[in-house]
Amino acid sequence: MSVRFTDPRELINFLEMIAKEPRRIVLKTISMRPGITTDELLHVVSASYRRITRNALYYHLSLLERAGLIRAEGSKPRRRFLAKKSICLVLEGRTIKDIMILVSVRSALALIILLALIFPSTSVYSTVEPKHEVLIVISRPLNDLYDQGFRYFLHRLNDTIHEMNYTTNFRLASSVELTPAIAANYSAVIVFMPNFNARYSNETTINALLTYLELSDRGMILIGNTDDVNRFLYRFGRKMGGKQENVTVVSSFTEPILSENYTFELNETATMVHEETNYTTTPPRRYPKDYDTFELMRTNESGSVAIAAETVDNSRFIAFTAVQAIEDDSTVRRGSIFKDFLRRTLGESYGKISVKSRDIRTGDEIKEGDVIEARVNLNHTPGKPEVYLEVYRGTVMSYKGEMEAKNDTYYVGSRTASKGQADVVIVIHVRGYGYRTSDYVHVIVYPNRKPAPIDPVLASLFIVSFIATLVGLIIVRREMEHA
Amino acid sequence: MREIIKKFFSKENKEPFERIIDRLILLNVLILIIASIYISATDARLNVRNSGAFVMPIISLAALVYVREYADEGRNTAMAMVLFFGIRELILLIFYPRPF
Numbered sequence: 286m287s288v289r290f291t292d293p294r295e296l297i298n299f300l301e302m303i304a305k306e307p308r309r310i311v312l313k314t315i316s317m318r319p320g321i322t323t324d325e326l327l328h329v330v331s332a333s334y335r336r337i338t339r340n341a342l343y344y345h346l347s348l349l350e351r352a353g354l355i356r357a358e359g360s361k362p363r364r365r366f367l368a369k370k371s372i373c374l375v376l377e378g379r380t381i382k383d384i385m386i387l388v389s390v391r392s393a394l395a396l397i398i399l400l401a402l403i404f405p406s407t408s409v410y411s412t413v414e415p416k417h418e419v420l421i422v423i424s425r426p427l428n429d430l431y432d433q434g435f436r437y438f439l440h441r442l443n444d445t446i447h448e449m450n451y452t453t454n455f456r457l458a459s460s461v462e463l464t465p466a467i468a469a470n471y472s473a474v475i476v477f478m479p480n481f482n483a484r485y486s487n488e489t490t491i492n493a494l495l496t497y498l499e500l501s502d503r504g505m506i507l508i509g510n511t512d513d514v515n516r517f518l519y520r521f522g523r524k525m526g527g528k529q530e531n532v533t534v535v536s537s538f539t540e541p542i543l544s545e546n547y548t549f550e551l552n553e554t555a556t557m558v559h560e561e562t563n564y565t566t567t568p569p570r571r572y573p574k575d576y577d578t579f580e581l582m583r584t585n586e587s588g589s590v591a592i593a594a595e596t597v598d599n600s601r602f603i604a605f606t607a608v609q610a611i612e613d614d615s616t617v618r619r620g621s622i623f624k625d626f627l628r629r630t631l632g633e634s635y636g637k638i639s640v641k642s643r644d645i646r647t648g649d650e651i652k653e654g655d656v657i658e659a660r661v662n663l664n665h666t667p668g669k670p671e672v673y674l675e676v677y678r679g680t681v682m683s684y685k686g687e688m689e690a691k692n693d694t695y696y697v698g699s700r701t702a703s704k705g706q707a708d709v710v711i712v713i714h715v716r717g718y719g720y721r722t723s724d725y726v727h728v729i730v731y732p733n734r735k736p737a738p739i740d741p742v743l744a745s746l747f748i749v750s751f752i753a754t755l756v757g758l759i760i761v762r763r764e765m766e767h768a
Numbered sequence: 769m770r771e772i773i774k775k776f777f778s779k780e781n782k783e784p785f786e787r788i789i790d791r792l793i794l795l796n797v798l799i800l801i802i803a804s805i806y807i808s809a810t811d812a813r814l815n816v817r818n819s820g821a822f823v824m825p826i827i828s829l830a831a832l833v834y835v836r837e838y839a840d841e842g843r844n845t846a847m848a849m850v851l852f853f854g855i856r857e858l859i860l861l862i863f864y865p866r867p868f
Binding site for chain 1: 784788789795817823828832846850858861
């Protein structure tokens with residue numbers, strides 16, 4: 286039931302009812318015209334509703350005033366009440382006191398929402414603003430539901446992108462839908478090639494990537510296992526002209542990632558992902574476990590994107606590693622992986638990485654019991670991003686033939702804990718006894734997650750304003766209560 | 769608006785709580801001015817963690833003016849506003865970029 290009061294008489298009636306039985310309001314809609322005055326009300330009272338006293342009327346009107354519905358003018362004997370505006374309140378099962386609380390809470394909420402809209406986004410003030418638009422091209426249709434492994438891979442990629450998305454905006458696209466116009470809009474393109482398939486890389490895709498390369502000096506990254514990269518380069522590489530230096534290839538040197546040979550039982554993570562995505566097909570019985578440790582990395586200032594991925598399964602350590610350049614014959618050159626990658630990604634200067642105080646160089650052998658202890662500090666040059674490299678320490682695990690999953694690669698330190706502390710983190714993974722570092726040194730570069738600096742002066746001003754206002758309001762509240 | 773300003777500068781017929789509010793308003797305006805001068809005169813950057821120096825005085829001013837106008841009812845709203853934004857900015861100041 287809804288009752289609308291459009292004139293003073295009805296309002297008085299309502300007030301009278303409140304005066305009699307304040308707790309029996311069920312559902313009311315009050316509507317007051319602007320400009321209804323006390324005189325009008327009193328006139329109505331004296332004419333028709335003699336039972337309500339002047340004081341009772343004032344009391345209820347003052348309640349409405351406190352609720353912010355009407356405005357009072359003058360001192361008490363001659364006080365006039367004016368409706369501030371057309372008022373429409375829906376009340377359900379509430380007394381007049383509840384109405385007041387309701388009104389105050391509502392107005393508080395409205396104000397907070399309004400102010401939150403005015404000062405909404407923390408990103409407005411962020412020092413780390415998006416600098417790049419990077420297109421990630423997957424060499425498959427994005428809705429390829431038939432390949433559960435691929436879906437899972439996309440999930441991991443998506444999660445990682447969201448997690449790492451500090452300095453770069455990433456967009457995901459399928460090679461099927463890639464056109465030159467799309468590619469041209471991005472400052473970098475990453476082509477992800479799990480099981481690169483000619484079916485999904487038609488001439489349009491190739492042309493789009495070539496157009497992109499021709500447009501400027503922007504970078505492109507090809508990621509995939511060696512076979513995929515080679516297959517792609519066979520078709521793509523020869524057409525690149527003089528733009529090879531803009532292309533970074535991140536390739537594995539072992540078996541294809543999605544090979545059916547690498548299988549394991551469905552683990553908890555995979556089950557969880559499966560539930561979240563509501564797969565309509567039957568759950569996959571086997572996943573390549575290597576997706577679990579997939580990582581996507583950072584961009585640097587020039588817009589080239591460094592990406593590395595690591596994979597671990599039961600039988601072997603598979604790693605992507607950065608490779609310096611693509612040679613004219615479209616083969617991948619793997620020499621001086623570590624330093625060249627650093628040089629390309631971070632600039633010319635870098636520090637030392639040592640094993641027991643001796644330098645690690647490409648090709649050095651890591652022996653059982655070696656302790657890796659390295660801390661690399663780049664010379665900080667003004668204008669360049671501040672770079673702090675850290676390599677975690679740890680003891681090389683021994684190699685015992687068939688390695689277990691966790692012992693296959695020895696992870697040094699806690700990568701999770703370190704992400705927020707260093708601009709760039711290099712983690713060296715060492716497989717074990719008897720292997721050369723060139724094969725097993727694995728570089729992971731994390732994005733710049735250094736917290737925005739706190740300015741002591743501005744922070745102090747904020748604290749002063751906050752505390753002073755809060756204390757002041759508490760005092761004002763007490764003053765009012767005493768009054 | 770004109771009435772508010774006029775009332776602010778007049779010294780007559782002021783309740784004690786109005787005087788407190790007026791002083792707080794002045795303080796926050798002062799903070800706002802100092803912060804503005806500081807940020808334009810130095811290399812300090814306005815980021816998420818430092819934004820409180822601007823957000824808080826503005827919110828405080830809004831809250832105080834609100835209390836002044838709607839004395840009885842406004843105080844709860846004003847308190848809510850100040851607490852909400854104060855705590856929000858405090859969390860950002862301490863924990864950003866990884867709040868939780």
